[in-house]
Amino acid sequence: MSKIILHVDHISVQRYGQDHPVLDDVTVQFKAGQLVALCGHNGAGKTTLARAMLGLIPLANGTIYVEGQPLDRNISHDVQMVFQPPMAQIIGDTVFEELAITLLQRDACLPSNQLAQLVTDACRRVGLHVPLTRGIRELSGGELQRLCIAQALLSEAKILILDEALSSLDPDARTHLRQHLRRLAKESNTTLLMISHDMEDVLAADRVLVMEQGRLIHDGTPIDFFYGNSSDTDGTESPCESFGFEPPYLVQTARAYSRRTGHALTPVDEHQFVEELSNVTVPS
Numbered sequence: 280m281s282k283i284i285l286h287v288d289h290i291s292v293q294r295y296g297q298d299h300p301v302l303d304d305v306t307v308q309f310k311a312g313q314l315v316a317l318c319g320h321n322g323a324g325k326t327t328l329a330r331a332m333l334g335l336i337p338l339a340n341g342t343i344y345v346e347g348q349p350l351d352r353n354i355s356h357d358v359q360m361v362f363q364p365p366m367a368q369i370i371g372d373t374v375f376e377e378l379a380i381t382l383l384q385r386d387a388c389l390p391s392n393q394l395a396q397l398v399t400d401a402c403r404r405v406g407l408h409v410p411l412t413r414g415i416r417e418l419s420g421g422e423l424q425r426l427c428i429a430q431a432l433l434s435e436a437k438i439l440i441l442d443e444a445l446s447s448l449d450p451d452a453r454t455h456l457r458q459h460l461r462r463l464a465k466e467s468n469t470t471l472l473m474i475s476h477d478m479e480d481v482l483a484a485d486r487v488l489v490m491e492q493g494r495l496i497h498d499g500t501p502i503d504f505f506y507g508n509s510s511d512t513d514g515t516e517s518p519c520e521s522f523g524f525e526p527p528y529l530v531q532t533a534r535a536y537s538r539r540t541g542h543a544l545t546p547v548d549e550h551q552f553v554e555e556l557s558n559v560t561v562p563s
């Protein structure tokens with residue numbers, strides 16, 4: 280069983296002049312190697328939770344532990360965030376410079392041939408296929424997002440927070456990068472916390488967290504979230520709908536099929552949908 284990397288233990292955050300806490304007694308644990316989606320309507324407290332996990336916000340109550348140690352300034356490099364807008368975190372002039380700076384911060388004596396290889400590998404891992412000499416200002420929005428994710432992965436953080444980091448990508452690039460992130464989480468044993476309003480992002484995650492008015496109100500798998508009790512074929516609302524989100528087209532189609540035929544399908548991607556459909560026994 281993978282170990283607990285980060286433990287948010289009953290934390291509350293109170294902003295000056297506000298009656299209600301912005302985070303209200305939030306408790307959640309994160310294991311290594313998971314892609315976790317964090318969703319919630321505007322103002323629910325998602326970014327505040329992320330910033331608290333980075334150690335950037337004073338807590339009114341509770342403690343955050345990273346690998347069992349209370350979070351403080353000395354160990355906050357274990358948690359990294361891809362900020363919005365992405366340019367806010369860029370220092371270098373070219374793709375190579377940007378990634379080399381991060382690598383050299385880790386090991387200032389890296390030989391140049393190894394440095395070049397590691398930069399090339401980092402770009403490949405996130406699907407950034409541009410010359411390493413390309414100027415940062417010449418990158419498209421999607422390429423810049425990939426560069427920021429590559430940089431955050433090179434920092435060897437144990438928890439990487441992506442706050443709406445896929446939002447500027449076109450739908451194809453978004454689908455591709457989502458699958459990539461899922462693989463990266465497993466391969467590098469990094470926990471990726473993806474803050475998103477996009478239900479397609481949520482569908483691709485291993486786990487779904489939902490926040491409302493500063494509280495964590497749901498923690499489960501995408502199947503729980505989108506299909507609820509999988510034996511329901513009578514149109515009962517799923518948690519996704521009851522929290523006020525619109526399920527992705529794939530989920531709506533599968534649920535319509537289940538209601539109409541009485542065969543409960545719970546796919547989270549197209550391949551699974553086809554497989555589940557092909558296993559349905561049709562009465563002769």
Ligand SMILES: Nc1ncnc2c1ncn2[C@@H]1O[C@H](COP(=O)(O)OP(=O)(O)OP(=O)(O)O)[C@@H](O)[C@H]1O
Nearest residue numbers: 294295297301319320321322323324325326327328
């Ligand atoms: N620096 C601040 N000072 C006072 N209140 C703040 C501050 N930052 C955030 N808030 C308030 O805290 C609440 C939660 O904000 P937060 O940005 O965490 O929500 P969110 O879920 O990330 O929202 P969104 O989806 O709109 O980005 C909001 O009511 C917001 O107005």
